[in-house]
Amino acid sequence: MPHKPPDRIRNVALIGHRGSGKTSLAEAILYESGVVNRLGRVEDGTTVCDFEPDEKERGMSIGAAVTSFEHEGRKVNMIDTPGEPSFVAEALAALRVVDSAVVVVNAVMGVEVHTERLWRRADEEGLPRLVFVNMLDRERADFFRTLESLKSAFGPHVVATEIPIGTEHEVRGVVDLIDMVAFEHEDEGRGHSKQIEIPDDLRERAEEYREKLMDEVAENSDELMERYLDGEEISHEEIVAALKKGVTEGHLFPVTCGVATKNLGTNRLLEALVEDLPSPEMRGPVTALRGTGDDAEEVEIAPDESGELVAYAFKTTADPYTGRINMLRVYSGVLKSDSHALNVTQGQKERIGQLAAPEGKEMSPIDELGPGDIGAVAKLKETRAGDVLAEKDDGLRFRPLDLPAPVMAFAFEPKSKGDDEKAASALRRLSEEDPTLDVHRDPDTGEQIIAGLSQIHVEVIVQRMKDRFGAEIELHPPRVPYLETIRKPAKAHGRYKKQTGGRGQFGDCHIEIEPNEPGAGFEFIDAIKGGVIPGSFIPAVEKGIQEAMQKGVVAGYPMRDIKVTLFDGQHHSVDSSEMAFKVAGSMAFKQAAAEADPYLLEPIMLMTISVPEECVGDVVGDLNSRRGRPLGMEPKGVMTEIKAEVPMAEVLDYAPDLRAITGGRGDYTMEFARYEEVPGHLASKVIAEAKAEDAEGVSA
16 A cells, blocks of 8 residues: 655644643543444543553653554554653653644643643744633533643644533533534544534633634734634635644644543544644655764755655564564655665664554554654564664764653662572663663662652553563662862871782882862872882782772762872882782772771752742752752743752652652752762761661671
8 A cells, every 4th residue: 555645744743741642532532433342431540642561551652652544544653652741751852853743731721830831842943832721521621721821831823713512421422613613522433523503601702712812813824814804704715724834833822622531522533633633744854964073964854755765763562572663753755664774873774664654452464654754664673763764874963862760769679589690681671762761880879770750650661561571670779979078188108018928018108188179189299219119019019099989988979089199109129019009009099098087978969840939938848858959040931940968878768758749730850060078976976877887798
């Protein structure tokens, strides 16, 4: 079957805060378009888009689910994205490859924090947006209050194209403000809405909102504006064309409404997807980069069927049975099943097997993907999310996604001894799937660390390791990477002498240590004169000192920011060796460090915390109790952003606490700022714990 031309394709992402009903809306659209024969429900685990076992168990989307279907001769590729901030990478990757977004908003809650973040990201990607106000049948749901919160958050160009008939559990239809007709919803069946007269009690309000809509639409055409102001009648086709132009250019954001779980308003939204949102052809060329660093040039890639192949992998799934599955968007040229392409990012050739059109978990085989289309391919050896496939290696790439840094870290170890390799392999596969997952060995504590965006994020990864790959790990709070340093200079003499018959060992050195500038690290100065220590042995002294610095004298933590001067010593023409001078250097350093007033340092983190305005006082009070220093506050839409410096030891378990304080609406990022001295009363506790651990290790 030939591919669809780019003007007959619509690529759209459903985005919004967790709990706004995106998956239910996707299900209703699939039902309305005839893809499924019954309306699945999230709570029953029967939707097309939430097909992973952990999604069904938790009743929430974890991955972005791609579905494809046809409506009125257009192919619609719809991506249902997670609203939980822990899995924002999936939503951001989807926004990179679609041509428009439907922002789903809960009619009870209005604009929530994650909605704002995703809106800003859609803005950065230059995406046209349409809003669907969902859950109008809930208690305290209010379309007009939600519309005002949308205007307040996103500006005056957010404008209603529909208003609901009825409120809360009595909502029964919508008024179309473009054609000024009403549609009453009879039941959940497909196409079960009938056209009626606008109810008398709504007519005045409908005319008021129709006028606001026409003001916005007319702004997109001087000729239309002139005729509108002269009171001339403007046809449906002219309004739709001007509306589509305004949406595509980002001047206008239509607001529709309904109840996804009852399939109310879905048919109207489906029409809007194909009529009001742009095709890849209408949206035009996308910008990529050619070359590296500052020399990279911007290039435009048009959705041209006769152009050279350019495809972008935006999602990778690690499947233990089918291997790696990649979701791709073709930007130029045609990608065919059973063909070859070059992975420009990895510099490797790939054999393209059977292409498929995804429908949630199911895949329908297809022959080819044309420009602007989205599809899936399994078993590519080297390709993963972020890679570019092309015909030739001309250095083409797309700007990397700006992803949040992991903030919730745990130390881990395999549940069973000998399972290290199985756990490492599972984490490697899952890291390909999730770029916000960070797995590393802490160089200071030696622990294996797994870090994610939240506790939920890490828990999901651990569960997937077990379910998919049979690898089980245990999590522990990570150790704080304390350091040690010194306050004052000190001198010491290290002598290593050993005689055991035959050749002995002899090394002798005098050193002076002093504090270095904070952050300057270790500095070694060779001040030997007259060859009292031969030049060939001096690196051994330095190495012995550096090794001794790895286990400090206060609590056994690494030492840093110390300047060491080697100024005197002795050697023996027969017995001296590199090993002897290395030991002598180590002995001298330990002695000097003990006399140089050593003390403990702790890492200080810079935190940026986004919370609702009413929670600011509680959050700041909590930060103060954690020895935090608030640096300032700034309003960000309906949220307030707090910046603070807090010791790492106090925020290892911050995520669940912030969630409790803010009712799940708070969010934060964290980055290392610097090291500072641990207050005396806490230092003695850390030292006692370190010594107890040490003693435990020795007895074990």
